[in-house]
Amino acid sequence: MSMNGARYLRWIAGAGAVFFAFGVQAADMMPLDQAPAAQESVAAQSPWQIRVRALGVITNDKGSINGIPGSDLSYSDTVVPEFDISYFFTENIAAELILGTTFAHIKEDGAVGVPVGKTWLLPPTVTLQYHFTDFGNFKPYVGAGVNYSLFYGESEKPGFHNLDIDNHFGVALQAGFDYMIDQHWGVNLDVKKIFLKTNWSADLDGVGHLTGKAKLDPWLIGAGVTYRF
CATH class of the missing domain: 2.40.160.20 (Porin)
Incomplete structure (x- = not known):
């Protein structure tokens, strides 16, 4: 793999980690009565x-x-x-x-x-x-x-x-x-x-x-x- 390709993979992995952390934080802040519906919507979207x-x-x-x-x-x-x-x-x-x-x-x-x-x-x-x-x-x-x-x-x-x-x-x-x-x-x-x-x-x-x-x-x-x- 080229150095540019490795750099792009690291950038994508870093961005994915940021978005994952943001999603976890948002889920923690979500009211309990809304969380199941949101999880069902995400699961339904392949x-x-x-x-x-x-x-x-x-x-x-x-x-x-x-x-x-x-x-x-x-x-x-x-x-x-x-x-x-x-x-x-x-x-x-x-x-x-x-x-x-x-x-x-x-x-x-x-x-x-x-x-x-x-x-x-x-x-x-x-x-x-x-x-x-x-x-x-x-x-x-x-x-x-x-x-x-x-x-x-x-x-x-x-x-x-x-x-x-x-x-x-x-x-x-x-x-x-x-x-x-x-x-x-x-x-x-x-x-x-x-x-x-x-x-x-x-x-x-x-x-x-x-x-x-x-x-x-x-x-x-x-x-x-x-x-x-």
């Missing part, structure tokens, strides 16, 4: 939340082949199922992990003008979120985090061989809201922007080994159901 969403993956459609002027790549958009898990550290602060997989058809739209192939993509993304709690059942949030995109199952169109796309980290920004129907169930709308650039390579008959850059920068637009334990 820190865990899950969502199931339909997710639209809309790519940026940019890329190039090294050494070929005017080359350009495009990637197909998809709609896939997505699952996420959230943990609330406090009423306002939560971490979210999204899990799902998608695919993209790759085509060269510029100088070569041919389909290249297809790849599958597993993009686990972790964000740290701030949830606003002043709007009743309407609960908007914003977040930022990191994405690690794993490309697998590449397949080539005729003439291409050995298509390979590098796994890569990206930055993720997020905004969305839950509308809670009751204590546990709600509906969700979520938008993420992932800034993702990576390298790719392939062999093309009659040309040889090709390398290039792929700039996907996808929008992830999801809608689904929320369940708070």
